[in-house]
Each structure stands twice: as structure tokens, then as C-alpha cells.
Amino acid sequence: MARLAYKFLRPGAIGPFSRFAWPQPVGDQPGPWVEATPARGGCVSGIHALELDHLAIWLDRELWAIELDGEVELARRKLVAPRGRLLRRIEAWTPAVLAELATAAVERARTVAAASGDATAAGYLADAAQYAAIAPAGSLLCAAYVGLTPEGVAAEQVWQSRWLAARLGLT
Amino acid sequence: MSVTAPPRLTCREVVELATRYEEGELSPDDRERLEEHLVTCDPCVVYLDQMQQTAAAIGAAEHAHDDDGDGLAPGLEDALAAAFRARHGGG
Numbered sequence: 458m459a460r461l462a463y464k465f466l467r468p469g470a471i472g473p474f475s476r477f478a479w480p481q482p483v484g485d486q487p488g489p490w491v492e493a494t495p496a497r498g499g500c501v502s503g504i505h506a507l508e509l510d511h512l513a514i515w516l517d518r519e520l521w522a523i524e525l526d527g528e529v530e531l532a533r534r535k536l537v538a539p540r541g542r543l544l545r546r547i548e549a550w551t552p553a554v555l556a557e558l559a560t561a562a563v564e565r566a567r568t569v570a571a572a573s574g575d576a577t578a579a580g581y582l583a584d585a586a587q588y589a590a591i592a593p594a595g596s597l598l599c600a601a602y603v604g605l606t607p608e609g610v611a612a613e614q615v616w617q618s619r620w621l622a623a624r625l626g627l628t
Numbered sequence: 629m630s631v632t633a634p635p636r637l638t639c640r641e642v643v644e645l646a647t648r649y650e651e652g653e654l655s656p657d658d659r660e661r662l663e664e665h666l667v668t669c670d671p672c673v674v675y676l677d678q679m680q681q682t683a684a685a686i687g688a689a690e691h692a693h694d695d696d697g698d699g700l701a702p703g704l705e706d707a708l709a710a711a712f713r714a715r716h717g718g719g
Contacts, residue, residue, distance in 0.1 A: 533656070
């Protein structure tokens with residue numbers, strides 16, 4: 458069953474971990490289907506993509522809409538499918554939007570840290586604020602760690618992801 | 629009692645795991661932690677890219693043996709020697 462998802466790629470539509478050069482759409486036509494290759498070690502074999510709630514975990518320079526086909530599974534914090542094809546690049550995803558996201562996440566972290574009153578959370582908040590302008594992706598991670606527990610961190614990353622999806626108008 | 633979120637991998641740990649990562653030998657947990665580190669660490673991305681490129685170049689050189697299979701092809705051997713001399717200022 459076809460499903461819309463999103464995928465962060467390096468410049469030139471290169472897979473950040475696989476280094477696979479994704480065939481790109483031409484005009485209004487989607488890119489060609491890409492079939493998953495056999496599993497490598499412990500990696501779940503398949504085409505990896507993201508639900509909206511996991512966007513902020515896997516940031517990279519380019520963001521693409523991707524159509525997945527076949528049996529789509531949620532493995533940890535990624536969708537995995539037997540095949541997929543790029544539909545279009547999300548041109549609204551820019552360094553300026555990343556900076557906006559980092560700023561918003563720091564403000565959010567400020568509220569969370571204040572509510573917890575925890576010194577460790579305050580430390581993560583300080584790091585997030587310090588790095589927001591110079592290393593926004595790292596700042597986002599620090600802001601998420603204000604959640605402290607695995608569940609708390611995950612909740613902050615969902616908040617960041619939903620902020621980004623709303624900012625980019627993704628559904 | 630709260631459970632603290634697991635610490636991120638350090639760059640040193642990424643370097644230690646790099647070979648096993650490239651060879652697909654990490655557990656899914658370790659693989660995901662390493663990749664999560666890469667999202668926020670460009671130097672480690674460069675390190676892994678260079679490692680992969682080096683491995684690819686060595687693999688290509690291994691396929692460039694001479695006809696006897698016991699040495700580099702003559703042209704490749706000369707080119708490597710010239711590059712080494714140029715880099716080290718030798719004559």
C-alpha cells in the first residue's frame with residue numbers, strides 16, 4: 458500500500474548513511490522506484506523514511522517527500538518499506554528554518570527546565586541556548602535532553618518535529 | 629525513580645565503532661546511536677566518508693594487479709611512487 462513519508466538527504470539527494478544517490482524526480486514526474494537491497498548486518502533492510510513525529514531526529518541538508526510502497530513498518534524511529542521513490546523536494550526546508558526551529562526549541566526547553574527545577578535540565582538548556590546560533594542541530598538535541606528520561610527526550614523530539622512539520626506545512 | 633536518557637556516543641566512540649559500522653556488524657541499537665551522532669557531528673561524517681573512500685580505493689587497487697596477480701599494474705605503481713615523491717619532496 459502506498460504511503461507518503463519524508464526523508465532527509467545530503468546535498469544532491471544522497472543518502473546520509475547509505476551514501477546512495479537517489480534518482481530524482483524530473484519535472485512533475487516522481488523519481489523511479491528504488492527497491493531495497495538485502496540486509497546489511499543488524500540493519501533492518503529496506504527503504505528508510507520518516508513520519509512527521511520523527512523529523513527532528515534525522516535532520517540533514519535536503520528534505521524530500523517520498524512515496525513508500527509495499528509493507529511499511531515502523532522500526533524504532535524510522536519507517537521501513539521494501540521500495541520507495543522521491544516525489545518532490547521540500548524547498549521550504551532551509552538553514553533559516555532550521556535556525557527558527559532551534560530558537561523555538563530553546564524557548565520550549567526553557568519552559569520544561571523551569572517546570573522540572575532539575576539542575577541537569579538547566580545544564581542542557583544552557584548548552585541548547587549556547588549552540589542555537591552556531592550549531593542548531595546540536596542545539597536541538599540539547600533542548601530535547603531537557604526531557605531527561607528516554608520518554609521525556611522522545612516527547613521533546615516529537616514536539617520539535619511537529620513544530621517543523623507545521624512550519625513547513627507538511628501533512 | 630526516573631531513568632536518565634542514555635548518553636550520546638562521543639566522537640571517540642564513533643571512531644572505535646567505525647569499522648564495525650561500515651561492515652554492518654553493529655547491533656541495531658548501536659547503529660542507530662551512531663547514526664544519531666552523525667546527524668549533529670559533521671567531522672565524524674567526514675571521517676566515515678574518508679574511511680569508506682579509502683576502503684574503496686584499496687579495493688580498486690587490489691583489482692588492478694598485474695597479470696601475475698602478485699603486484700600492482702606497472703602504470704599504477706609508477707603513479708603511486710611519483711605521488712609519494714611529490715608529497716614528500718623527494719627527487
